[in-house]
Amino acid sequence: MQQHDCSPLSDFIEYPGSEMLSRSQDFYILVKHCHSVRSFSDRAVDKQVIENCLKAAGTAPSGANHQPWHFVAVSSRNKLESKQNITNEGFMKVVLVKSG
Numbered sequence: 001m002q003q004h005d006c007s008p009l010s011d012f013i014e015y016p017g018s019e020m021l022s023r024s025q026d027f028y029i030l031v032k033h034c035h036s037v038r039s040f041s042d043r044a045v046d047k048q049v050i051e052n053c054l055k056a057a058g059t060a061p062s063g064a065n066h067q068p069w070h071f072v073a074v075s076s077r078n079k080l081e082s083k084q085n086i087t088n089e090g091f092m093k094v095v096l097v098k099s100g
Contacts, residue, residue: 002064 015023054071062068
């Protein structure tokens with residue numbers, strides 16, 4: 001296994017115990033309302049919203065912090081169909097997005 005240098009997080013904040021409890025409860029309330037959506041819309045989504053979502057997704061923790069994923073936002077059905085063989089192989093996840 002490849003060795004990796006460890007570096008402390010420059011923006012790490014250690015909260016007092018009572019604040020950790022309060023923040024953890026607030027976080028739980030937030031995430032318990034999250035769910036998968038399998039209902040899709042033709043409504044346009046602003047390109048900056050898509051970019052912000054992709055940036056947030058790219059910060060998700062992974063093994064050895066390698067982030068071994070790729071994101072592709074596709075804005076047309078034709079482009080999506082040309083990527084279909086790639087997604088079937090599991091190399092990337094493609095999301096069809098109508099940006100406005």
